[in-house]
Amino acid sequence: MLAVGLARTGVATALFCAARNAKVTATEAKPESALGDVPAKLRAAGVTLELGGHTEKTFLAQDLIIPSPGVPADDPFLVAARSKKITVWSEIELAYRFQEGKLIGITGSNGKTTTTTLVHHILANSGVEAILAGNVGTALISVVEQTNARTVAVVELSSFQLELIERFRPDIGVMLNLTPDHLDRHKTMEAYARAKARLFENQTELDAAVLNADDAPTVGYAPKKPQLFWFSRKQAVKQGAYLKGEDLVVTHKGGEDFVMKAQEIPLAGAHNLENVLAAVMAARLAGVDAVSIGKAVRTFAGVEHRLEFVAEIAGVKYYNDSKATNVDATLKALDAFAGRILIILGGKDKGSDYTVLRKPLREKAILALLIGAASDKIEKQIAGSVAMERAETIERAVEIASQAAQAGDIVVLAPACASFDQFQSYEHRGRAFKELVRQIQRKSNGTVERQG
Numbered sequence: 001m002l003a004v005g006l007a008r009t010g011v012a013t014a015l016f017c018a019a020r021n022a023k024v025t026a027t028e029a030k031p032e033s034a035l036g037d038v039p040a041k042l043r044a045a046g047v048t049l050e051l052g053g054h055t056e057k058t059f060l061a062q063d064l065i066i067p068s069p070g071v072p073a074d075d076p077f078l079v080a081a082r083s084k085k086i087t088v089w090s091e092i093e094l095a096y097r098f099q100e101g102k103l104i105g106i107t108g109s110n111g112k113t114t115t116t117t118l119v120h121h122i123l124a125n126s127g128v129e130a131i132l133a134g135n136v137g138t139a140l141i142s143v144v145e146q147t148n149a150r151t152v153a154v155v156e157l158s159s160f161q162l163e164l165i166e167r168f169r170p171d172i173g174v175m176l177n178l179t180p181d182h183l184d185r186h187k188t189m190e191a192y193a194r195a196k197a198r199l200f201e202n203q204t205e206l207d208a209a210v211l212n213a214d215d216a217p218t219v220g221y222a223p224k225k226p227q228l229f230w231f232s233r234k235q236a237v238k239q240g241a242y243l244k245g246e247d248l249v250v251t252h253k254g255g256e257d258f259v260m261k262a263q264e265i266p267l268a269g270a271h272n273l274e275n276v277l278a279a280v281m282a283a284r285l286a287g288v289d290a291v292s293i294g295k296a297v298r299t300f301a302g303v304e305h306r307l308e309f310v311a312e313i314a315g316v317k318y319y320n321d322s323k324a325t326n327v328d329a330t331l332k333a334l335d336a337f338a339g340r341i342l343i344i345l346g347g348k349d350k351g352s353d354y355t356v357l358r359k360p361l362r363e364k365a366i367l368a369l370l371i372g373a374a375s376d377k378i379e380k381q382i383a384g385s386v387a388m389e390r391a392e393t394i395e396r397a398v399e400i401a402s403q404a405a406q407a408g409d410i411v412v413l414a415p416a417c418a419s420f421d422q423f424q425s426y427e428h429r430g431r432a433f434k435e436l437v438r439q440i441q442r443k444s445n446g447t448v449e450r451q452g
Contacts, residue, residue: 002027002059003047004078005068006038009091012142013066016094018045025062027054056080066091069135069160090164092157095140097167101151104282105134107162107199108176108218110329111275112136114267114303115176116156118279119286125296126288128152135161152286159195169202172285173226174210174278178217179328197221210281212274213237229285231277233270241281248277248294250284257290264298268307269336305430307336307412310437313444315407318437322430324414327352333414334360340409341365344397345382347417347429349374354416358385367404369397373421393422394429398436411437 003014006028014026027050032039039049050058059065059077065088067078078088096103106116113136123130131147133140134155147153155170162168178193200209200223207225212218213232222228229252230240241250241259248259265276276297283293302308303323310318321333325347334341334357341364345357354377361368362385369391370378379388391397394413401411413433423429 001025001064001066002062003066003068004054004071006030006035006042007068007070008137009139009141010066010068011038011042012139013091013094014042014047015045016141016144017066018042018047024048025050025058027051027058029053060084060086062086064089064094066094067164069158073160073163088164089166090161091139091141092134092155092161093165093168095144096165096169098144099140099153100147101129101149101153102171102286103153103155103169104172104174104286105155105157105168105170105199106174106176106278106282107157107159107196108174108212109179109196109326110332111176111271111278112156112158113323114272114306115174115275115279115282116154117303118275118297118300119282120154121300122279122283122288122293122296123152123154123286125299126283126292128286128288130154157199159192162198163195165198165201167202169204169207170199171206172208172210172282173199173203174282175199175212175218175221176275176278177212177215177328178221179326193217193221197223200226208285210240210278210285212278213240213242214274229281231274231281233273233277241277241284243273243277248280250280250290250293252284258294259290260294260297264294266298266300267302269332271332271335272307305426307333308430308434310434311441313402313437313441316402316405316409316411319410319412319414320430320433320437321412321414322419322426322433324416325418325426326350327354327356327416330357330414330416331360333412334364337364337410337412339364342367342369342401342405342409342411344369344371344391344394344401344411344413344433345378345416346370346372346374347415347419347423348372348421349377350418352416354378354381357416358382361386366409367401369400371397371415371422372417374417378416394432395436398433398440402440 003010003026018024025048031052059081120132131153135158136156203226209226210229213230230237232242305322308320324330365386419426419429
């Protein structure tokens with residue numbers, strides 16, 4: 001078999017297959033000098049390496065190809081392989097063939113990591129043997145050996161992973177929302193949505209599908225075979241989780257149970273209310289009672305890079321929402337605060353339409369600081385809605401924001417773009433932002449101490 005790409009997923013896949021006596025080759029566009037200790041580790045496991053580029057000959061010599069999520073499904077070498085009837089799967093498809101126990105699969109354009117992490121948190125705090133995996137950071141293939149008849153794997157799933165499945169089938173599938181994203185890869189919104197909706201493709205009447213009743217595109221992809229459950233913050237649902245006044249309630253098997261008060265949710269923003277409702281329903285379907293669910297949600301600290309509070313300095317609050325890699329996520333970040341926002345926007349464009357940011361920026365923001373490769377496009381599309389400054393780098397953006405902000409203001413990194421123009425990942429970008437804020441905090445504290 002061939003593992004394409006040697007990031008976390010590719011390395012884990014190659015090692016997993018090598019440990020099962022498969023004849024494994026791994027191919028990577030980067031040279032060996034850029035891969036650290038990975039080549040030595042793979043060679044020690046008996047993996048043949050093709051580094052510094054790919055060759056069609058290597059692809060056509062395989063029985064099975066597992067591309068990393070970052071490799072497009074329409075890559076010419078993958079297309080050539082499929083034309084020769086060579087099997088091409090995503091890593092989650094391979095892992096599914098070996099996984100035991102139950103599987104909860106969670107997808108959507110926004111909120112996946114928060115919801116996946118929250119479901120795992122609820123299960124783990126309720127005595128369930130839960131395993132967290134997928135696009136959240138640990139490849140499912142890396143933890144598949146930990147699964148057994150008692151485990152519940154809670155897996156975040158991207159469109160990139162779902163577009164190359166064959167038999168992959170979650171016991172509980174959750175679709176949070178559908179908004180334009182990754183159009184640079186999928187080309188059209190329809191193709192992107194179809195890839196997401198493959199989550200439900202192999203489900204049967206024994207399985208459950210959980211969908212957002214308030215999101216029209218998601219409703220349009222409701223599957224026919226599995227049992228349907230809904231979540232909503234705007235309307236009552238016959239079977240699902242919803243907001244009843246100020247109460248979160250869940251209706252299941254004919255009964256309605258109180259979970260918690262909405263004001264008890266420790267996460268900011270209406271979008272996080274939706275994420276909690278989805279997690280509540282998934283956990284209830286996994287067998288956790290309403291009281292235990294409410295107790296666990298109250299203790300959830302949130303997820304790094306998702307509207308993460310960083311610091312308050314001289315009355316200015318700083319938030320890291322580096323995971324806001326598309327426009328809809330940035331809209332949700334703007335919606336989470338009352339106003340007087342200084343927002344850092346930009347990075348690598350994903351074919352997005354930034355004009356939809358104009359109205360909320362006009363209403364909520366006082367300054368937009370533009371960074372990265374998408375600065376020109378963003379500046380043109382939001383012109384006239386908010387004061388703007390071309391900061392170019394995140395270092396300069398944080399510096400400008402700290403000088404311009406007054407007590408009561410909010411500084412938020414919510415870029416609406418991918419990070420790959422200036423950073424290795426959105427995590428790298430978010431941690432850089434947090435360190436810059438902490439430097440300002442340390443200087444501020446030092447000033448206060450000297451004055452005192």
